[in-house]
Amino acid sequence: MTNPSPDSSYDEARVARRKHEHERQAVVFGVIIAFLAVCGIFALAMFTGSLVGPFQREFTVVGVSQQEEVPAPCLPEVEGQPDGALPLPYANVKVNALNASTSQGVAKAFETVLVERGFTVLELGDASVKLEASELRFGKKGIVAAYTLAAQFPSSRLVLDDRTGETVDLLVGEEFDKPLDVEDVEIAADEPLTNAENCVPASEITPKERLEFDTDVAEEASGEPEVAEG
Incomplete structure (x- = not known):
């Protein structure tokens, strides 16, 4: 072997x-x-x-409030305007321009644009909250005024609150958009306004509590953002 x-x-x-x-x-x-x-x-x-x-979440800015989804109120019937509510003359729209963002000088910049276009700005100030998206807040008597103003800022949310007057608060949020150029504003004095998408009659909406605001703001804020017409 x-x-x-x-x-x-x-x-x-x-x-x-x-x-x-x-x-x-x-x-x-x-x-x-x-x-x-x-x-x-x-x-x-x-x-x-x-x-x-599992850890996915939207980025948020510290101090900015989460905004509840609320329906926009539909336009009311207006006596003498059977085809629908007409826009108000800009001078008849009374606005409070309020900063609701962490940026400085935003409300002042929007006030300048509104005044140049003929709106009546009553107060300039800081809102008691910081918001992500801009809002127009108003009472039942100010719905037509709000829609007239919203034509300048179509991305702003329409929010009904419990005020009794006709004023409109423009709350400029963190992600504000510039107003449309004048030639792009799609309203005319003799043409009825159009209801917001998925609007609800004001009588069916529970109004939000009106926000407080502080009018003790600088007349000329440093680093004022540019929001004038392009």
Whole structure:
């Protein structure tokens, strides 16, 4: 009987060791590939909106209030205007320009634009809250005035509150938009205003409590943002 040579034993051991290493590498690479595939599927689902990440949340500015979704009130019937409420003359729209953002000088900049366009600005001040989106707040008697003003700021929310007068508060929020250029404002004195989308009769809305504001603001704020017509 012939005994295997030492070299033959070494070769067999080397082959076995390489086979074991290859198997181990295959397992490791397989796990890595499977993990990357799962990560890719998870990332694609989040990108397409099919899956919301466990820590996903909107970015917010410290101190800015969350705004409750509220319906806009529909335009009221106006005596003598059977086809619908007409816009008010700008001079008849009485506005309080209020800063509701963390920026300085915003209310003053909007006041300048409103005055240039003929609106009557009663007060300039700081609102008691900071808001993300700009709002027009008004009472039931100020709905037509609010719609007239909203034509300048179509992205502003229309919010009914419990005031009894006709004034409108323009609360300039953190993500404010400039007023439309004059030629882009889509209202005319002889054409009825259009109801806001998904509006609700004012009688069916529970008015919000009117916000307080501070009129002790500087006449000329430093770093005043540019919101005049482009």
